[in-house]
Amino acid sequence: MSTVNKTAMFTLSYGLFVLSAQFDGKDNACIINTAQMVTDSPMRITVAVNKQNYTHDMIVKTGKFNISVISQKAQFDLFSHFGFSSGRDTDKLASFSDIQRSENGLVYVTKGTNAFISAEVETTLDCGTHTLFIAKVSEAEKISDDESATYDYYFKHIKPAPEKKQTDAKVWVCKICGYVYDESKEAVPFEDLPDDWTCPWCKHPKSDFELK
Numbered sequence: 715m716s717t718v719n720k721t722a723m724f725t726l727s728y729g730l731f732v733l734s735a736q737f738d739g740k741d742n743a744c745i746i747n748t749a750q751m752v753t754d755s756p757m758r759i760t761v762a763v764n765k766q767n768y769t770h771d772m773i774v775k776t777g778k779f780n781i782s783v784i785s786q787k788a789q790f791d792l793f794s795h796f797g798f799s800s801g802r803d804t805d806k807l808a809s810f811s812d813i814q815r816s817e818n819g820l821v822y823v824t825k826g827t828n829a830f831i832s833a834e835v836e837t838t839l840d841c842g843t844h845t846l847f848i849a850k851v852s853e854a855e856k857i858s859d860d861e862s863a864t865y866d867y868y869f870k871h872i873k874p875a876p877e878k879k880q881t882d883a884k885v886w887v888c889k890i891c892g893y894v895y896d897e898s899k900e901a902v903p904f905e906d907l908p909d910d911w912t913c914p915w916c917k918h919p920k921s922d923f924e925l926k
């Protein structure tokens with residue numbers, strides 16, 4: 715029988731992006747690692763977005779989104795601001811000033827990024843937990859010449875290293891997306907989190923975490 719070694723999947727490389735959309739006058743954005751160009755003529759990109767993300771629902775309703783490509787100059791607070799809370803209960807853009815609007819009216823992030831791409835959905839593919847949006851590029855522009863941040867770069871150089879503390883704090887890692895729950899930096903020990911707590915990034919349940 716064939717085996718699936720999940721660590722083999724970690725050898726794939728990914729960029730990191732702020733995915734933004736707008737519905738009913740409200741802006742929202744989240745962090746994804748799944749944007750890529752699929753065709754050149756016409757220029758098309760794909761994004762796979764978790765259905766539990768509020769931004770996902772906005773894209774389904776409007777067929778429009780922006781991608782801001784995160785660069786190596788990005789600070790950790792960009793990731794915590796857009797990645798660690800849900801737009802369902804917070805207005806992530808109200809407290810964020812490093813944005814501009816593209817011609818489609820949607821926001822893009824101007825700091826810690828090197829380009830933005832606006833796209834209009836042509837095809838939607840239901841992938842279970844995620845929806846794959848295939849979209850035509852309507853506008854795209856460089857923001858800086860800084861290099862793009864890969865997922866690997868983020869973990870090695872942007873995400874703060876866990877502080878070495880003399881405690882029995884444990885480090886839990888999401889087997890799906892690599893999100894790290896470091897008890898020494900959290901108010902609540904992992905095992906005390908509610909049963910319906912989900913990974914801030916990939917929304918998978920607590921059971922998909924393992925001790926580091």
Ligand code: FE
Nearest residue numbers: 888891913916
């Ligand atoms: Fe996860």
